[in-house]
Amino acid sequence: MKIAIMGAMPEEIEPLIGQLENVSSSLYASNTYYEGIYKGKEVVVAYSKIGKVFAALTATILIEKFDCDILLFSGVAGAISEELKIGDLIIAEGLCQHDLDITAFGHPYGYVPEGEVCVKTDKHLRQIAKTVAEKKGITLKEGVIATGDQFVADPERKKWIGETFKADALEMEGASVAVVCDALNVPCFILRAISDSADMDASFNFDEFLESSAKVSAGFILSMVEEI
């Protein structure tokens, strides 16, 4: 069993690299992939760079070139649900693309022919997460995460995304990772810790809480690796 752990930004995987043994790194398709061992398990860790295209490329390389059997995503997100505060964890039951729009042809937002608005993540991995959270006394929200190639810092855009997709959080990579995993039949798990509320203060909060929230998510992901 080879486990891929992916983030979008260096800060999202830095807390992971230091925990690996026998680490070797390789450059491929303008990305660095760190191979190592965590608690006896083979892992490959990489950050994609920001946005759906880079995330889809890295997810594909982790699976097709590094032969990973499952993919765990660790990172931060903007909150939509009022329940989610900075540092809180959310796992994606499903993910959608809020900036995918061919409504001019009568299709719903986030839909393209032969696709689906909401792509589901792996139920078994989500169950493991809930077991880990219970053991550690951590609150874990499960919901819909909306992905788009925009840093959202606008209450109106946030509200529209929340209402249109019934989304609880938003970010810029998860849905494209889930689409790649779904197409390649690889179990996918997307975990995010809240760094901001996608409102007028988003960029300030993001800068302040990126590092601490990324650590919360990375720590939880490592606890999950022990249980997989």
Ligand SMILES: Nc1ncnc2c(CN3C[C@H](CSc4cnccn4)[C@@H](O)C3)c[nH]c12
């Ligand atoms: N409000 C929000 N909207 C959209 N996405 C997010 C995220 C999640 N990540 C963080 C990062 C923001 S862009 C970026 C660009 N330059 C520096 C840092 N981040 C991108 O990888 C998506 C956290 N809050 C979000």
